[in-house]
Amino acid sequence: MQPLPIPSQQPRLPASSSLLELLNWQTPQLVTLLTVLVIKLCIAFRAYKVAPVPPTKSPIQVLTNIDTARLGLLPLTYFAIAVSLATSADTMTPARDIQGNPPAPVQRTVSHSWGQHNLSTSPTTTFNSPPSSWGGALAQRGAAKQLKPFNTQDIKILLLENVNQTGQDALRAQGYQVEALKTSLPEDQLIDKIRHVHVIGIRSKTKLTQRVLHEAKNLLVIGCFCIGTNQVDLDYAASHGIAVFNSPFANSRSVAELVIGEIIVLARQLGDRSSEMHRGTWNKVSAKCWEIRGKTLGIVGYGHIGSQLSVLAEAMGMNVIYYDVVTLMALGTSRQVPTLEDLLEEADFVTLHVPDLPETRNMISTAQLDRMKNGSYLINASRGSVVDIAALIKAMRSGKVAGAALDVYPHEPAANGDYFNNNLNEWGEDLRSLNNIILTPHIGGSTEEAQRAIGVEVASALVRYINQGITVGSVNMPEAQLRSLTLDEPDHARVIYIHRNVPGVLRKVNEILGDHNVDKQISDSRGDVGRHQTDYSRRHLLTLGAGGLLDGRRQQRALQRDQGHLGPLGWSELMYHDPDAVLSGLVPRRSREVALDRQDDTLGTQRSGGVQVEGNAKETRNV
Numbered sequence: 001m002q003p004l005p006i007p008s009q010q011p012r013l014p015a016s017s018s019l020l021e022l023l024n025w026q027t028p029q030l031v032t033l034l035t036v037l038v039i040k041l042c043i044a045f046r047a048y049k050v051a052p053v054p055p056t057k058s059p060i061q062v063l064t065n066i067d068t069a070r071l072g073l074l075p076l077t078y079f080a081i082a083v084s085l086a087t088s089a090d091t092m093t094p095a096r097d098i099q100g101n102p103p104a105p106v107q108r109t110v111s112h113s114w115g116q117h118n119l120s121t122s123p124t125t126t127f128n129s130p131p132s133s134w135g136g137a138l139a140q141r142g143a144a145k146q147l148k149p150f151n152t153q154d155i156k157i158l159l160l161e162n163v164n165q166t167g168q169d170a171l172r173a174q175g176y177q178v179e180a181l182k183t184s185l186p187e188d189q190l191i192d193k194i195r196h197v198h199v200i201g202i203r204s205k206t207k208l209t210q211r212v213l214h215e216a217k218n219l220l221v222i223g224c225f226c227i228g229t230n231q232v233d234l235d236y237a238a239s240h241g242i243a244v245f246n247s248p249f250a251n252s253r254s255v256a257e258l259v260i261g262e263i264i265v266l267a268r269q270l271g272d273r274s275s276e277m278h279r280g281t282w283n284k285v286s287a288k289c290w291e292i293r294g295k296t297l298g299i300v301g302y303g304h305i306g307s308q309l310s311v312l313a314e315a316m317g318m319n320v321i322y323y324d325v326v327t328l329m330a331l332g333t334s335r336q337v338p339t340l341e342d343l344l345e346e347a348d349f350v351t352l353h354v355p356d357l358p359e360t361r362n363m364i365s366t367a368q369l370d371r372m373k374n375g376s377y378l379i380n381a382s383r384g385s386v387v388d389i390a391a392l393i394k395a396m397r398s399g400k401v402a403g404a405a406l407d408v409y410p411h412e413p414a415a416n417g418d419y420f421n422n423n424l425n426e427w428g429e430d431l432r433s434l435n436n437i438i439l440t441p442h443i444g445g446s447t448e449e450a451q452r453a454i455g456v457e458v459a460s461a462l463v464r465y466i467n468q469g470i471t472v473g474s475v476n477m478p479e480a481q482l483r484s485l486t487l488d489e490p491d492h493a494r495v496i497y498i499h500r501n502v503p504g505v506l507r508k509v510n511e512i513l514g515d516h517n518v519d520k521q522i523s524d525s526r527g528d529v530g531r532h533q534t535d536y537s538r539r540h541l542l543t544l545g546a547g548g549l550l551d552g553r554r555q556q557r558a559l560q561r562d563q564g565h566l567g568p569l570g571w572s573e574l575m576y577h578d579p580d581a582v583l584s585g586l587v588p589r590r591s592r593e594v595a596l597d598r599q600d601d602t603l604g605t606q607r608s609g610g611v612q613v614e615g616n617a618k619e620t621r622n623v
Contacts, residue, residue: 155466156218158193160184161203163225167455171199174463183415191215199462201225204442205414208232213240221465223458226445227251227304228383229475230356238476238529241498245461245473249304250453251445255381256308258444259351260316262405266349266377267292269403269436288375288402293317298347300340300363301354301382302328309351310334321346344371349379356383364388369395375402381444384409389427396434403436407444416441469496469533478524478531485535492519494535501530509534 157171159180171178176199184205185193194200194216201223202208208222210233222232224246237244265271267290276283297313299306299322310320310331320334323343330336337343340363344350350372354360364378365388372378378401380387389410395401413419420441422428432439445454464470470481477498485492495513499505506523509532517537524531 155199156197157199157201157462158197159201160206161225163201163203164451164455166452167201167223167225167459170456170459170463174467176466186414187212194219199223199466201458201462202231204228204231205412206231208237210236213237213242216242221245221462223462225454225458228355230383234476238527243465243471243474243477245458245465246475247454247457250457251447251450252304252308254447254450255305255353255444256312258407258440259309259379259381259405260312262379262438263292263297263313263349263351263377265438266379266403266405266436267295271438272436292349294319295348296321296346298322298337298343298350299334300324300343300350300352302336303353305381306351306353307331309353318349340368341371344368345373347376348373349377351379352382352386354382354386356385361385362388364392366391366394369400372401374400377401377403377405379405381405381407384412389425389431393427393430393434396437403438404434405438405440406431407440408442412442469494471531476526477529478526480522480524480531480533482520482522482533482535492535492537494533497532497534499530499532501525501528505530506532 155174155176157176157178159168159171159178161184162182163180168178168180179197184190184202187207187209190206191212194212196218197216198218198220199222200208200216200219203224203226208231213219213233213236219242222237222242222244224232224244227246227248229244229246232244234244269285269289273283294317296319297309299309299320302310302322302324306322306324307328310322313320314332314334320332321337321343322328322330322334323337323340328336337346350364352364354363360383363386364380369378369391372395378387378392386408387406389406392401392404396404409420409425411424413424420428420432420439425431431437445451461473464472465474468484471477472479472481482494485494497509513534513536519535519537521532521534523533
């Protein structure tokens with residue numbers, strides 16, 4: 001009979017093993033122990049030899065009390081321990097899993113994505129989404145269902161000014177009818193187009209004035225595929241229930257990099273030298289050409305772009321100061337100055353990053369230019385109305401300002417072409433005649449990375465608003481977002497009511513909805529505009545007869561009471577519903593009432609002043 005193997009027994013070395021193999025076979029702990037014992041014996045021997053043992057003490061007591069540092073043995077001890085650790089590392093048995101396999105090397109990857117779109121600032125970076133299995137059963141339960149107030153194919157979207165393909169693709173993926181044009185439109189043509197669309201997407205050139213929006217009878221939402229929204233009459237849009245979305249920071253890096261480049265070009269007069277070389281003139285000079293290291297950059301407006309620029313400028317050795325109307329945390333070693341005048345007097349380079357507001361128009365004019373250092377530089381990549389161009393021309397001709405870079409102008413052409421002249425701006429020719437001035441056609445955010453990111457960001461906001469009524473990120477409407485209705489809530493519907501922000505609205509709305517199976521509600525206001533959002537169960541609604549609380553005539557009377565108090569601003573409410581449910585939320589016009597009976601697929605139109613949902617699965621809208 002053969003003996004049973006001992007599970008924990010280590011393999012035996014062959015009889016012919018050498019001493020070196022035997023030592024390597026020993027465990028690291030044994031090597032360390034032997035080394036420490038040798039050190040202890042050396043210490044004891046040295047201590048006993050230097051300080052003979054008193055009659056009352058044994059050699060072991062001397063060993064425990066001797067001052068090893070005084071004897072110079074502490075460095076020897078450290079050296080021996082280090083040798084021991086190095087030896088143990090070489091002989092250490094590698095870790096293995098329960099199957100005896102060595103572990104795989106750790107590989108760390110970072111995943112950031114929105115679908116398959118590359119939002120990185122690097123042209124070669126790719127991103128992958130987390131697997132859909134993350135979250136397990138919780139994710140399955142929380143999966144949001146699509147809520148659509150319209151038949152998808154009925155949504156008409158107009159995109160102007162060459163909106164990036166990523167935005168177009170995201171909207172078309174929803175089944176919307178998308179018309180995309182590469183240019184802006186004159187006002188009269190824009191009015192003809194906007195009458196028939198539910199959504200319009202623009203950039204900076206299209207002007208959505210009160211006259212244009214007044215004709216936009218079907219318009220629900222505006223997407224500004226840029227940072228600025230001054231091209232839209234925000235107050236008029238809000239008063240008519242039209243939400244506006246933008247992209248507040250997707251192109252911040254692109255603008256900041258442009259400004260850094262312009263600082264270097266101005267400091268070295270590269271624009272003039274390049275123009276001279278193109279004309280065949282060799283003009284090698286160093287007078288009034290500077291390094292930017294150690295110079296002071298003054299940033300007016302420390303928002304998304306200004307703060308990004310601050311970090312980049314410090315990395316290049318510049319001192320950074322900034323001015324903002326609110327107190328903001330400084331990044332790096334930058335510091336905030338109390339007034340604009342303080343910044344102008346201290347900065348070598350002044351760069352502007354502010355919105356177009358009444359307070360910012362011509363904020364840099366003759367008085368401010370006079371406060372700047374002699375030979376300083378001015379950069380404007382924000383809005384054309386911020387700088388008094390005529391005053392800047394005068395300051396540059398006098399030598400007060402040594403150089404300037406302008407990416408924006410009070411009046412900009414609607415399309416590419418030979419339009420930048422005195423017919424557009426009366427000082428156009430004078431501006432182009434100056435030395436050391438960089439003129440660019442509003443390209444601060446015009447990079448592939450920025451435009452892809454903007455297209456995805458704004459299109460996503462539009463889809464969320466159209467499909468679920470989410471206003472988070474809107475620049476002119478109250479921001480409200482209820483928890484999404486999920487796949488295990490098939491009988492729920494969502495109602496949104498936009499109203500004047502006056503007392504009594506919530507009471508009257510809840511008189512209609514209060515006795516029903518309300519799942520959740522949210523209400524918020526912004527200025528004169530209020531927004532109320534309710535999710536309720538259709539299952540309870542269908543148990544009501546024609547005389548139930550949501551009877552059409554009764555609800556109409558409730559909402560018609562005191563119209564001056566509760567009257568809708570432009571359209572009363574949207575019904576967001578499950579497409580497979582009996583209820584329908586068709587809202588094709590806010591000036592007429594549409595009754596849709598899903599059961600017999602008939603569509604009728606009535607005149608009425610109210611908004612009602614009837615208990616027999618027929619609903620009526622005044623929108």
